[in-house]
Amino acid sequence: MAASVTRSAVPGYGGLLWDVLAHLGALGREPVREVLVRQMQRAGVATLSALVVRAAGIGTLIIAYTVYVLAADAAVAVRILVWAVLREIGPLFAVIMLVMRSGTAMAAEFALMRERGELRALRLSGIRVLDYIVVPTVVAMTVSNLAITVYFQMLAVGGGMLISALLMDVTLHELAEHFFNMASVWDLVYTVVKSLGFGFLVGMVVCVQGLGLGGRPVPMPEAVSRAVMQSFAAVLAFNAVFAYLVFGVAFFGIVRAPS
Amino acid sequence: MTGTCFKLAAPTRPARDALLAWLMGLEDTLSGIWAEARYAGVLAELRAAAGGHVAIAFEDGGLLRSLDAWQNAMLPVAFHDAQELEAAGWRARGILAAAGHRPKEFAGRADATLSLYERRLLGFVKAMLVEPQLLVVDRLFEDLGFEESRAVAGWLRLFRSRYPLRRILYVGLTEAAPELLAGFAPLISMEKVQ
Numbered sequence: 001m002a003a004s005v006t007r008s009a010v011p012g013y014g015g016l017l018w019d020v021l022a023h024l025g026a027l028g029r030e031p032v033r034e035v036l037v038r039q040m041q042r043a044g045v046a047t048l049s050a051l052v053v054r055a056a057g058i059g060t061l062i063i064a065y066t067v068y069v070l071a072a073d074a075a076v077a078v079r080i081l082v083w084a085v086l087r088e089i090g091p092l093f094a095v096i097m098l099v100m101r102s103g104t105a106m107a108a109e110f111a112l113m114r115e116r117g118e119l120r121a122l123r124l125s126g127i128r129v130l131d132y133i134v135v136p137t138v139v140a141m142t143v144s145n146l147a148i149t150v151y152f153q154m155l156a157v158g159g160g161m162l163i164s165a166l167l168m169d170v171t172l173h174e175l176a177e178h179f180f181n182m183a184s185v186w187d188l189v190y191t192v193v194k195s196l197g198f199g200f201l202v203g204m205v206v207c208v209q210g211l212g213l214g215g216r217p218v219p220m221p222e223a224v225s226r227a228v229m230q231s232f233a234a235v236l237a238f239n240a241v242f243a244y245l246v247f248g249v250a251f252f253g254i255v256r257a258p259s
Numbered sequence: 260m261t262g263t264c265f266k267l268a269a270p271t272r273p274a275r276d277a278l279l280a281w282l283m284g285l286e287d288t289l290s291g292i293w294a295e296a297r298y299a300g301v302l303a304e305l306r307a308a309a310g311g312h313v314a315i316a317f318e319d320g321g322l323l324r325s326l327d328a329w330q331n332a333m334l335p336v337a338f339h340d341a342q343e344l345e346a347a348g349w350r351a352r353g354i355l356a357a358a359g360h361r362p363k364e365f366a367g368r369a370d371a372t373l374s375l376y377e378r379r380l381l382g383f384v385k386a387m388l389v390e391p392q393l394l395v396v397d398r399l400f401e402d403l404g405f406e407e408s409r410a411v412a413g414w415l416r417l418f419r420s421r422y423p424l425r426r427i428l429y430v431g432l433t434e435a436a437p438e439l440l441a442g443f444a445p446l447i448s449m450e451k452v453q
Contacts, residue, residue, distance in 0.1 A: 030337055030341045038325070113323070117319065121317055121321030121322070124280065124283055125315070132338065
């Protein structure tokens with residue numbers, strides 16, 4: 001009963017999606033906003049600090065690999081940087097960092113809250129778990145993932161070009177010129193939508209697994225493990241569907257839209 | 260039954276949770292042993308009379324680790340009626356003072372530093388701030404020493420003195436010492452439930 005007192009507050013994934021959207025108004029309540037800020041600090045700020053070196057390193061590697069190993073010119077290097085970092089690696093790397101650093105911690109915290117009876121107490125105090133925990137967490141993960149992605153892309157592109165200009169036989173001006181010629185607003189829109197989708201999915205999975213919603217609650221270690229695995233599965237599935245919808249291609253060209 | 264206080268022993272935690280959820284209006288039907296004819300009528304009357312204005316003083320305070328002691332006590336008011344927060348703060352100070360404590364003792368304290376007694380006190384304050392028609396007291400005497408149990412009995416007298424026409428339902432896994440619940444009517448025969 002203790003579990004069901006908590007569980008029956010929110011249905012599984014299907015209903016949760018609509019419930020979260022329908023209860024966004026809960027963010028107007030002061031305690032919910034405090035949870036939102038706390039989760040954004042955890043999900044966003046904590047992850048951002050870990051990105052600087054990795055992002056710049058990835059940008060540099062892509063340019064160096066293209067120029068030296070593939071013997072291509074700076075234009076090709078930047079083209080690959082735009083395609084890889086802006087469209088694919090950026091959002092994916094960001095969401096991996098989000099899941100590993102914040103998703104695991106939040107799933108563990110929620111599972112502990114459930115095991116300590118805090119969720120039961122919340123519900124029996126007339127405070128819906130959906131309003132107080134799920135909505136701010138999903139919104140925090142969504143917004144934070146967008147911030148992390150944009151930050152990663154800026155560092156990977158900017159840092160990559162800067163370090164490449166310092167270490168290699170290309171100028172920063174040349175790289176920047178190629179970049180601004182190739183990058184489009186469409187790339188930005190594509191990235192924003194994808195990042196928001198990734199963050200939203202991870203937030204949902206973390207809440208469902210951590211809080212034990214819509215199914216049999218599992219012990220904390222298993223909840224964390226499930227949260228990680230299901231987050232990645234959800235992100236990869238969304239990535240494939242999104243790529244198919246936008247470019248008509250999925251799974252590296254194995255699946256193509258009928259012409 | 261106006262102003263009457265009741266006590267009953269719930270044999271298991273799931274049975275207790277089922278009752279609490281139903282009293283709060285979170286479950287539509289009364290399940291388990293409570294649905295039996297000898298309990299259902301009285302409990303249904305209690306629930307109907309409360310009209311949804313039910314608060315629970317939890318055995319562990321029902322506190323969240325992520326909030327400090329004061330934030331925990333204020334959470335239901337902050338969540339449901341933030342405009343009342345300042346007034347509720349003053350009421351909470353008054354309740355703590357009446358219970359023989361200074362609000363300073365709890366300001367900014369992390370949940371992990373609170374004793375069981377202090378957690379229960381904060382849970383009681385939290386419940387009082389809602390000004391319920393029915394105060395459900397969940398195992399508050401269990402696992403406490405004699406002096407602390409007497410202090411808890413004083414909290415219940417405080418509720419009764421402030422709201423003489425409202426009701427208290429004491430729910431425990433075992434029967435509390437009779438002197439602590441003097442004036443409480445056994446809602447259901449303890450022998451039958453146990």
